[in-house]
Ligand SMILES: CC(C)[C@H](C(=O)O)[C@@H](O)C(=O)O
């Protein structure tokens with residue numbers, strides 16, 4: 302038998318039929334939905350007078366539009382309230398499990414799917430949301446789809462897809478202390494650029510990846526999309542299996558011996574060929590921070606903003622981006638005053654991220670010039686924060702813990718960063734206006750965000766590990 306990549310194994314076993322040499326119709330095991338990209342798809346079904354074909358393979362949550370305070374009250378914003386109510390009604394009509402605001406399993410779609418054991422190795426997973434790539438951390442083919450495709454999956458549990466090219470990124474060597482999974486993926490994106498993996502499905506491999514826990518692997522796969530990749534995945538191993546087995550206890554799923562056996566086959570065969578292979582020396586990775594308006598514009602936190610590229614068009618957009626940020630080429634970011642810190646999102650809103658942030662703020666105080674949004678990715682993460690007593694660490698340092706949701710990751714709810722203000726954010730996008738009109742986003746890890754939150758300026762988190 303010809304050796305296959307992990308991606309090929311999962312894809313091939315889900316092909317229902319082929320349209321041409323590039324396009325297959327694939328079966329979808331798990332469909333996640335949220336309030337933003339599902340209403341028109343439900344409307345489409347209604348017009349055609351059809352029901353969701355496999356409601357049990359569909360799971361819904363409200364995350365983007367919900368406030369992160371006073372969740373016991375009706376959502377004050379009328380549009381947001383309408384979006385969320387519509388999702389609720391649609392789920393009732395079609396028999397879809399819905400974890401609405403305040404439900405103990407509510408949270409950001411890419412946080413709850415894995416934590417409840419819905420996301421499992423070897424699956425095909427889609428959602429009308431670009432960061433569906435997160436679920437690839439479990440050795441699944443997971444990718445974002447558009448609203449018209451959401452309707453197709455509703456109607457048939459299948460979807461036509463162009464088969465992406467495959468890329469493997471091998472990470473070897475030891476990462477320096479203070480370097481997190483967020484820094485690893487930000488470094489990769491800075492190396493490849495924000496369009497560098499366009500058209501590819503990326504497998505992350507190597508010693509560095511094998512040593513990461515599931516939260517860290519999710520952070521890496523989450524941001525695959527920010528370099529243009531269709532998705533990212535990591536071969537499942539004992540770390541994955543243990544996480545999934547624990548997660549299924551929360552939702553009561555049973556893993557059959559057949560499924561467990563299938564999991565053991567989920568690795569790239571020796572000799573399998575990728576369309577592209579890249580090697581990264583992990584010893585070179587530093588804590589990273591963005592200085593521009595795409596996630597590829599990142600430097601080591603103690604680095605210098607580079608000079609503009611030489612081509613006229615690229616130079617213009619580079620300078621426009623720096624202008625928006627209020628920065629100049631050749632400038633250092635260390636010492637730059639900041640105004641906001643956001644800990645949360647589907648990139649870094651999991652319990653490990655709260656533990657990391659707490660490890661730095663413990664026994665210290667939040668800088669008075671900083672407003673912090675501290676937002677758990679789910680109710681279960683929130684629960685764990687309180688049961689571990691992390692809330693005390695946060696409160697004593699002057700931080701208030703909010704309720705779960707996408708929050709300041711995107712300005713679709715009440716949590717916004719004001720125009721011109723600098724926000725060190727653990728989320729994944731820094732486009733103009735992403736966190737509010739005129740807001741200036743600096744993407745970084747939870748450790749860097751914590752270090753900045755207590756000093757009130759951009760600092761290297763590594764300094765907290767030396768003393
Ligand atoms: C609102 C949704 C469609 C969007 C996405 O697709 O990613 C959002 O989650 C984001 O992060 O920008």
Ligand code: SF4
Pocket residue numbers: 364365409410411430432646647648706707710711728729
């Ligand atoms: S947390 Fe941010 S990136 Fe993730 S789904 Fe919500 S808006 Fe999108």
